[in-house]
Amino acid sequence: MEKKRIFRLFFAWQDEKEQAWLEQMAAHGWILDEVGFIQYTFRKEQPQAIRYRLDYQDVKQNELQEYLLLFADAGWEYIGRLNNWFYFAAKESTAVEIYTDAHSKVAKYKRVMRTLLVASFPLVYYLVFYFRSFAARGSSVPFLMMSLIQFLLFIVWLILMINIVRIWAKVQKIEKGM
Amino acid sequence: MNKSKNAEDLLPLTETSFYILISLMEPLHGYGILKKIEEMTHGRILMGAGTLYGALKNLVENGLIVEVESDSERRRNYQITETGRAQVTREVDRYEELLVNARREIEK
Structure with missing residues (x-):
């Protein structure tokens, strides 16, 4: 096949x-x-x-x-x-949609948001924590490598935030139609 | 009309939850509930599997329904609890009052 x-x-x-x-x-x-x-x-x-x-x-x-x-x-x-x-x-066109009311559809997206939010907390903590020790320049790790790691983590955090915001916008749209 | 509030006085049930509750006077499994509601409402309410799944979880959490023994090891059966019956009765009283008032006002 x-x-x-x-x-x-x-x-x-x-x-x-x-x-x-x-x-x-x-x-x-x-x-x-x-x-x-x-x-x-x-x-x-x-x-x-x-x-x-x-x-x-x-x-x-x-x-x-x-x-x-x-x-x-x-x-x-x-x-x-x-x-x-x-x-x-x-396959059948007669199969009923998975979510048939706004309430449960919203509930699904809220579950997603909750998971993303929880995932973002350790990132925020890490970024803030390292930003402070970084500013004190007490680290023995090369400056450039720290910057790169921090930068990448910040990008990951940013992507998470964008996801959360866009899903929140979806929820608002569904609730407005309620 | 009894206006006393007790700990079990939950918010008015949504139509979804209400229909699920009255479908569960006798034990029934998930898909059976969907079919029964479709039958009762003559096809007006075609509930989604995801919608039902979420509603069942909430109803179990709030003690209005409970999982009961089923002959099928694969599909779970649910049934209304005493708390659930009390809630349904309260709601029915509320709707009866609502209907009487609505019909009267509309007729005017």
């Missing part, structure tokens, strides 16, 4: 764009087979109208089966998982 691997990066707030892309691939006969970090594996089949949906859940191991079974019963086939992102596909 013909397979193809594509490397592509989607940020947390681009889940709808990612879904649309996967659907487009399926429309051209490339069906999502596996999901990995920044990489997607597709298998070649007939062009199909498949809907893809990404869910975000903080699901415990013992709750996993219940969660996946419920979705399967509702017509959503489980494709794969990336951290807490779950990928589902529906």
